[in-house]
Amino acid sequence: MRSFNMSQKGRKKSPIFSIFGARNHDGSNPDRHESLRLCESVRAFFKIALPYWKTRASIPGWIQFIGILVFTAATIVLAKMFNDWYKEFWDNVQSYNMDGFYGGLCLFLFLATLHVCNVVYKSYVISALSIRWRKWLTSYYTHRYLNESTYYRLQLTEQKTDNPDQRIAEDLNSFVTLTIGIIVRLITSSAMLVTFAIILWGLSERVENVSVAGYTFSLPDGYLFYLALIYAVCGTLITFIIGKPLALLHFRQQRFEADYRYSLIRLRENSEAVALYKGESEEKERLTGYFGDVVKNYIYLINRTKALEFFTFGCDQLAVIFPILVASPLYFAKMITIGSLMQINSAFGQVYNSLSVIMSLFPELATWKAVIDRLALFEKSMDRALQLPKPQVVYEGNDLELDKLSITKPDGTPLIDDLSLVLRAGDRLLIKGPSGVGKSTLLRAVAGIWPYSKGKVRLPEGKKVLFLSQKPYMPMGTLAQTICYPSPVSDDDGYLEKLLSGVGLEYLVPNLNTEDQWSMVLSLGEQQRIAFLRAVINRPDVIFMDEVTSAMDEPNEFKLYEMLKNELKESIIISVGHRSTLEKQHNRILDFSDDSKRKNQINC
Incomplete structure (x- = not known):
């Protein structure tokens, strides 16, 4: 249970400014319980995600996932058809072919209708799978949280998990939504990359001695693909450098928001006591302090996000014109048609988007890692709570009996030594x-929830x-x-x-x-x-x-x-x-x- 008895002046400030691994005055790392290493996050992801997919309850989920793959395949096919449409349509425009022009418009309407239906139904199936998976995970974690009084025993361990209610209510929802969204994006991008890399390679055959503005140059086979690859890789590396602190900032933002919300709940639950103490000014100072953490961390978060968006959106905008700049010398040299130029632009955009999926997903990936880290710490805390000693409470006989029961505080300080007694019906x-x-x-030891005890407790059977x-x-x-x-x-x-x-x-x-x-x-x-x-x-x-x-x-x-x-x-x-x-x-x-x-x- 979180304590709020400390005054705001004495409350230890959270190290929200130590984004790049700063250390406290005592030399300790303030982030040691806040964010996991990437390899640990990956292992934690599989530990959280896999249990559902191994159960019989996941059969409908597997069917829905296969349905998502089918819709994804349809997305690839439609993208390929749109790419072919670009060439044919703009070639008809260039040759003043009115019949081809109107036929192209009709084909576009047909493809657009299919695309809209595909997107809507794909989104519907993703949402259905999300709620199914979330329902199972919520039930699974709620059972673990309540089983063997884990919710109580968590308070007796080193509390590396704050606000466990938020882990179950919010983080599981975020985990499911982000996991499905990111995996579907990665699958789609991989399929798009294979499809349009072939198209782009075919559109960028070797060119010899092209003259533009008095300069002569040659281009190798697949030059457009190589350019897209270099462009995306460089953008991704720079994105990672700029956006690296986002995972930690998202982790802290959720924690500070939960702390502030919990302090408001505590005030409501103890409103009469606060009113009798006339503690409004102290509570206001405390709430202001907690909300101050929210605001300060959020300012860091939006500033870092702003820098990342400047770069990523700038790259995306440049990627729109970049393939045209590269291929335009061929067009002005009358080596390709305007339809081919539009087809190159479309194919280059698809390949670039596929290669730069990490760059475009980076904010979501940062949030995803923060969610995984919080759930991983929750998992560890529950495991640690279950590893605490379990009092020997057995149900047998007709009497209540304590047999050499010894009880200590969590730090080992003795409270009761070798207590034995027998109580019969009516005592x-x-x-x-x-x-x-x-x-x-x-009483807690007799109830079986106080782990720091030895001896045996017998309660009447049945x-x-x-x-x-x-x-x-x-x-x-x-x-x-x-x-x-x-x-x-x-x-x-x-x-x-x-x-x-x-x-x-x-x-x-x-x-x-x-x-x-x-x-x-x-x-x-x-x-x-x-x-x-x-x-x-x-x-x-x-x-x-x-x-x-x-x-x-x-x-x-x-x-x-x-x-x-x-x-x-x-x-x-x-x-x-x-x-x-x-x-x-x-x-x-x-x-x-x-x-x-x-x-x-x-x-x-």
């Missing part, structure tokens, strides 16, 4: 002690377990869904009305079927009362409760615990709390007030 255990001794961490936290989770949905979570909504509205009235929340009955952000609407005390109702509805056999009455008055606390004892007589209840009044509600107490007790086996 109610209160865990108390000063803050920081590991009471809540003990029994339902429910954990209630100090700030209950209020899911999006109706009030009835919130109360019954994680079970389906009860069909008996009268039952829910009775429960609400029993805890003093009868005024919420008219809102049972109303959707709202209940975490914002209800006070913490009201949310905690709903958490108790949730326990009654779900009827768990084991209930873990962490400071669940901290926002209640003592009469309400007494009423709710009595309700649990009456409704769930056979359930094991484990509570963490500080109030002395809680001792009356439990028949067993585990007191961590004396530090020596944590260093020996404890039998309650």
Whole structure:
């Protein structure tokens, strides 16, 4: 979880000016977690892309991909037909052939219609494949993110992945869209290159002793192809030099945008606390700082993009007239017709566009690499989270048992040593002690989500377990869904009305079927009362409760615990709390007030 408690003045500035590998004052590389080497990005691409295409679910995707190849082939054929049309049409114009002129217009309309249909249907199939692939990837990554509490364990590792929600919601979409678009462009360009290189070679046969403006020169076979090749290669190399920083800039732009968006979400989620603290000026300063990172990096991004576009667009414009300048001496020497000149111009343009595809795609390639790098870091973070030790939590027998359970902080600092206890049906255990001794961490270890623990935890086999936290989770949905979570909504509205009235929340009955952000609407005390109702509805056999009455008055606390004892007589209840009044509600107490007790086996 990202922390926003640091003031803007103390917040470490992101090294957005270190575009070319600058280092921090301590000598460390500020970019070490921001962008991968090209070879690493290539390996990461295949790791992300291949899983879908190896599954049975990809069969429709393969059919759609084959369809894209068919439409691409049609694009090549139509481009070849247009190239032939140029020669014939302009030769008819030069010879004043009206019938040929009108026939050429009719042929153009026919070819243009085919071209429009081909482009539209190709775009449609690409979009259909994109959403199919994205749907599978989203499901795959969502499963990995939620499996074995990875979303929680990510917070316990070195956080090289910021905003994992953005990785799933946005980066997967960008990855699919860019991957399909770039691959289709590369396939199309390769096919165009082969087709029109042959045509261009045939149009540039060896020429001897051409005289233009008093100069005589000769041209070798394929001279137009060689010129297109040299022109494209030089342009691509210069484009790479100018555009190299774009991948890192795109990577940072996404991160800064996500940081700014997340800070706004945090402000909305904690709006009441900020208002009570009168922290508007501090929040404004913080938001201004985060948005400042967005603006500064974006200025670098658009300036670098501007320089790249000046060069690439300039090359593209020069490429329009370049083949005509080269072939015009042959035309003025009456060695070729104007139709041949137009055909040369068209073929040269196709060959140049195919050879310079990297140059034209460079901005997209930079964005694509940034997306791959972010997803690769997300992959590594999830793998690292899964490699954390897994507590031994087994489901067997009828009792809850802790067998020599030891718990530490992530840095290895001991919290609890060799704790052993057994709880049977109907037992109610209160865990108390000063803050920081590991009471809540003990519950996390028993739940199986705290990796820094040793020993064995046995939970009753086939029994339902429910954990209630100090700030209950209020899911999006109706009030009835919130109360019954994680079970389906009860069909008996009268039952829910009775429960609400029993805890003093009868005024919420008219809102049972109303959707709202209940975490914002209800006070913490009201949310905690709903958490108790949730326990009654779900009827768990084991209930873990962490400071669940901290926002209640003592009469309400007494009423709710009595309700649990009456409704769930056979359930094991484990509570963490500080109030002395809680001792009356439990028949067993585990007191961590004396530090020596944590260093020996404890039998309650």
